[in-house]
Ligand code: FES
């Protein structure tokens with residue numbers, strides 16, 4: 111066990127955990143943020159995607175010791191029910207989710223894409239999103255929602271990490 115300092119959504123946490131514990135476990139089971147989902151546990155599906163210093167990572171295969179003192183943002187950190195991120199609003203407007211299980215990871219990857227490329231092409235979207243699997247096959251609506259978010263007047267902003 112070791113004391114690991116994590117900053118998640120702008121809030122500092124001091125965790126007494128195994129340094130090899132996957133970040134996903136720490137986020138969900140220790141910190142208690144349940145929006146990030148476990149899918150495969152092998153970096154194959156994207157459902158556990160969070161941002162590390164603004165870039166998408168697979169939290170299921172990232173040891174907590176590797177992200178100590180770095181800025182982690184989860185789905186809970188990009189918007190609130192009363193102040194949705196433009197990507198979240200576009201997801202609602204396009205009725206993207208089906209079962210919803212993969213969607214937290216999809217949104218986190220989409221937000222990172224739009225932060226780095228505010229007007230992505232279909233090819234850009236497909237390249238960025240290819241590692242996020244959806245068993246319900248919502249890919250066409252995801253692509254539409256990303257275009258919608260890109261076109262929205264509220265330009266997507268960098269992850270706040272608030
Ligand atoms: S649970 Fe992490 S990539 Fe599938």
Ligand code: FES
Nearest residue numbers: 209210244245246
């Ligand atoms: S909405 Fe069901 S897995 Fe993607």
